[in-house]
Every structure is written in structure tokens, then in C-alpha cells.
Amino acid sequence: MSVPEIFSILSTPREESYVKKEEKDLLKLAVKIKHAKNLKKYERLLETHTQKYNWLNYQYKGPVYQIDYFRDRLEALIHGRKNEAQKLSHNIETADREVFQKQKILIKKLRFSALQTKLFRMSREIVYIKGLRKDALYHGIYSYEPFFREVGRRFGLSIDQVRAMNYWEIEDLLLGKKISPDDLNERLKFCVAWCDRKKYLMYTGEKAKKFLSKIQFEKEKTENIKELIGTCACPGKVKGRVKIINVPEEMSKMQKGDILLSFNTNPNLMPAIRLASALVTASGGLTCHAAIVSRELKIPCVVGAKEVTKIFRDGDRVEVDATKGIIKKLK
Structure with missing residues (x-):
């Protein structure tokens, strides 16, 4: 076994990402439906699955996954090869167990010290937490959408215009201070934001282009590289x-x-x-x-x-x- 293979195994988290949870839940749903006679119940289960995982596609501004996205994947599993969903679900569970078992074997075989064992456990936790951090960020932004839409409704702004505002500008708007829709539109076209611990600057239009032109980006030579x-x-x-x-x-x-x-x-x-x-x-x-x-x-x-x-x-x-x-x- 190569060093990269060993490292990959030892740094694989034991906790599941939301992407993996969604895949496993969809496979379980496919197995249930394969043997079900009540298709209305199947539709309700699919709606529940959609509500639980539609935000996975949202990131910073959406859109969310629609029910048809999950339905298409589900139907492909149901109408696929015999017992395909069940086999895939079993394969995922088996592969997970094999990785965890290999982790134990490698730690013992390589005679890791308590410190080395702890460091690899920490590496697994970091890999998992970094993914969880992004999932939490995306779910949080997704959860803000109803609030953004309500702000837009009250003040005659689109959701994109509301997204272009800083949090203190939204606060000021709710407290009665006006903001120019034209300024927000300029931000949506092209803007540059810059900040340090003391100040925050935002440029739009020509000012933004001029600011950006002063920044030198190194370009790597890519000709004839195979x-x-x-x-x-x-x-x-x-x-x-x-x-x-x-x-x-x-x-x-x-x-x-x-x-x-x-x-x-x-x-x-x-x-x-x-x-x-x-x-x-x-x-x-x-x-x-x-x-x-x-x-x-x-x-x-x-x-x-x-x-x-x-x-x-x-x-x-x-x-x-x-x-x-x-x-x-x-x-």
C-alpha cells in the first residue's frame, strides 16, 4: 500500500457529510418504494426528502433542488437493474466498514504512538468539520431567503438587490433610512469590496475597475505542458x-x-x-x-x-x- 493510500484511509472521516446522508436516504427510499403498493405514500416520502435536502444546491443564492431532481434520481434507481438500490446501499455500508477496519489495522500495523494516533484522529475531525462548516454556511444563507424576500416586498426591492446590501444597511433600511436601488444595481453589475480591521470600502463601476487594475496577478506559462x-x-x-x-x-x-x-x-x-x-x-x-x-x-x-x-x-x-x-x- 502506497503512502497516499495510507494517508487517504487514515484521514477519512467516520462521520458522514450531508451529501452522503442524502444519497443513503434516497437509496433507502428507493428500496422502500420498490416493494410498496401505495404510491401516494411514496410521493409524501419524496416531499419529505426534498424538504430535508433541497438546500444542498443553494450555496450563496440558490436555487434549491426541486422535487423533480430527486424524483428523476429515484426513478432511475427504481427502474434500474434488479435490486440495484439495495446493492448500492449495501456497498456503501460495506465500504464504510472496510475503511474503518483498515484504519484500526494500519494504526496497529504501523505501531503508531498515542500522539500519532491522536493526530490522525484530529485530521479526520478537521476534514469532517471543514465540510460541516460549509454545509452550515449554505444552510444558514438558505434560511435567510424568506427574510430577504420580506425585506424586498416591504421596500420594493428584488431579492438580489437585498443580497447586495451589507447587514448594517438592511438594519438602517428597517429603521427608516433610505437606500438607492440604482446603487444596488451598480453593485450587482460590478463591485469590489475591501476591508481591514479599521475600515471598509466598496467601489462600483469605473472606480471598481480602476482599483482592480492596480492589483497585479501573476500568470503562469502553460504552453506545451503535457x-x-x-x-x-x-x-x-x-x-x-x-x-x-x-x-x-x-x-x-x-x-x-x-x-x-x-x-x-x-x-x-x-x-x-x-x-x-x-x-x-x-x-x-x-x-x-x-x-x-x-x-x-x-x-x-x-x-x-x-x-x-x-x-x-x-x-x-x-x-x-x-x-x-x-x-x-x-x-
């Missing part, structure tokens, strides 16, 4: 076609078995990620979204492969040796 090295987040080796996906609007081009390249994945991209044979991201580390999800889905993953979305193009045939952290273009 191979990149990143960090192994989940070991494995596959070959496939590249699909670069950074936003949900690009997911329609993803086919099962493609290799998904992204600047950095997020929960919005889960429908495409489930089709991927491997994940490669330009940013992120061992606790980023791609690293966590790839371990749960048991697919190879390389993170921190800088400029990967600039060097490779859709349709390129590549080999991902995640164990070594290498992405190589094939002829």
Missing part, C-alpha cells in the same frame, strides 16, 4: 475524456466515465461529480470539497493541480494517476 502534478486526495488510476465544469450550466456536457476538471468543486456540481471516473481541481487541499466527496464516492482525486483548467481542454484524453498526483495528456 503533465501536471497535484496532491493525491483519493488514490487510484484511470483514463478518460476531460470535461471542464465550474458552474452548473456546464454540467449537461458531462458523460458517465468522463474525468471532471474544475477550479474547485462545490455541492452544486454533484450531479456531474456522480458521473465522473476521477476529479481534478486547480485549487484546494486535503480538506476541500472535492477531496471529501471523492473519498465518499471512492473515485480517484487530485487537488491543487494549478492551471489544470487552462492546460487541458474538453475532450482531451488524459490519464489521472491520483496515487502519484499526476495528470498526463495522452495522444
